[in-house]
Every structure is written in C-alpha cells, then in structure tokens.
Amino acid sequence: MDRSEKLLHGIDKSMRVLEIGPLFRPICSRAEGWNVYSIDHASEDELRQKYRNHVDVDVSRIERVDFVWRGGPMVEAVPKVYHGAFDACIASHVIEHIPDPIAFLRSLAALLKPGAVVALAVPDKRWCFDFFRPLSTTAGWLEANRLGLTKHSRTTRFEYETSVINSDGQVAWAPGPLGTPSFSGCPIWQSYTVFRPQSDLENEDYVDCHAWCFTPSSFVLIIEELHALGALDFRIKHTFPTVGHEFFVILEQSQVRETDVARMQKRRMRLMMATARELREQLEMLPVHLDLD
Structure with a gap:
C-alpha cells in the first residue's frame, strides 16, 4: 500500500470527508471526485x-479552504449545519502541532457521524x-487539556527551538544510521527569552512548533489510555x-471502555515494552565515530 492508500483505509468517494490543512497536496482531491471539505488556519488567499x-x-x-480555524475549539470554526455530518477525517502531520490534542479530537468527535474514522499521518x-x-x-495531553492551551507553552517552545536537529542537512530521513547531526533551531540564549519576566506569550501571535513527539507504540499507548479513562x-x-519518517493510524469512535483492570494493565505494559524497543532501535542508529570536539 502506498501512502494515500493507508490514509484512505476504510474511506471511499461515497463519504463526506473533512481534510485538515491539505494546503496544495490533498489526499482527497475535488478534481478526482471526492466530496471533501477542508479546514485550515487561513483562507486560500x-x-x-x-x-x-x-x-x-x-x-x-x-x-x-471551506472553514477557517483561527483559534478556540475547532468545532466552533465549522457552521452547525456540518456538525455530525462527516463520515471521515484526514489529518496529515497535524496532531503533533496541536497545543491541546484532547480538545482537538473532541471537536472532531462533534463533527463526525457515529462510527466515522479519523486517519492520521504522524511523524516518528x-x-x-x-x-x-x-x-x-x-x-x-491531560495537563494541556486541563490548562485549555491554545498556544504552545514556554516549556514546549524552549525545548523545540533548542533541540531540533538536521541529519546531514535533512529535517527528516528514513530508518538507518543518523548522519552528522546539527542544530536547526535557536541558540539556547535566544530561546531563553520565553522564560524572562518581560515575556508575554499570552498576548503574542501563535508560534507554531511540534508540541508532541511519538513512536508508533507510544502514540497508541496515549490513545488507549485516554479512551479507557x-x-x-x-x-x-x-x-x-x-515508512520513511512517518507512521499511520486509523481511529474509530467508540464509547465502549475497557473496564478489566488486569487486561488493561497487560495492554499498557506491552505497549510500554514495545516503546522501549523502538527507542533501543533509535539508539542503535547513533553514529559510532563522530568527532564533535
């Protein structure tokens, strides 16, 4: 299966689809006959x-762009006539940018029909x-939702700006040995300004970044735990x-919770072990000989 086939798993042209932030590379193109609506942070102009x-x-x-979402709950950016009207949603490289993913997914639940699916492409x-x-x-995720975040926190901003790297000049790469790493964000002294008393993030314009980082198993663990809760x-x-630098997840709506404590604990432990193995695989890709002196 290619990338589009994975994101369209269980989705066909008979459905009304909501695609988030397609920009110029939609998964569902109107030109190809899809009944698709798009939502983005700005109009096409x-x-x-x-x-x-x-x-x-x-x-x-x-x-x-059918719906412009400039802030607040996403569901409020969509006219009520479309609430509960969509059979599926596609969001490619969106979830990691959202300050409050729980609120985002709850908005999607209000926009989708019962039994609808959400297809996500997520960076590994x-x-x-x-x-x-x-x-x-x-x-x-729970703390971001408790705080009702609509912008990224100081902690997130500082960590992102000071930790992101390139590998041999590339921002993303396929599994394999890490090349020569180099910082691609701000020096720590520059990013430290977000913690200074005069910093007023609440009144600043939204600054985009990756707020959340996942491996496939760690992402599944978050969804499974939040659903059980x-x-x-x-x-x-x-x-x-x-594949490459991204994995794909299909979510479905369900209000049937896991109530068996032992079964849930075993499921959580399996996912934590799988996550540890994924991180071990990452560590094994570190370059053995790299002169950074």
Missing part, C-alpha cells in the same frame, strides 16, 4: 500570500528533527508501521 516565497510550495495548487520522532526530544505522554471517544482501529 492568505495561504498563497504566506507561502509565496516557499520554493517547496506550489501556491497555484493550494486547495479551497526517531527519524526526523525531533530525534533527541523526549516522548510525549498521556499525562502531558473516558477522556476520548476514539480508540485505535488500525495502524501501519513507519
């Missing part, structure tokens, strides 16, 4: 202006610029392993 000097973006192909932190960053946790109505339907 604003996106063309924003990306006009980006050599990797073909601004002439930017998709029509082992093979992209998040290489040295720690894994995100269920507790982190009743914090989310989504659970894992299907996963596809990492």
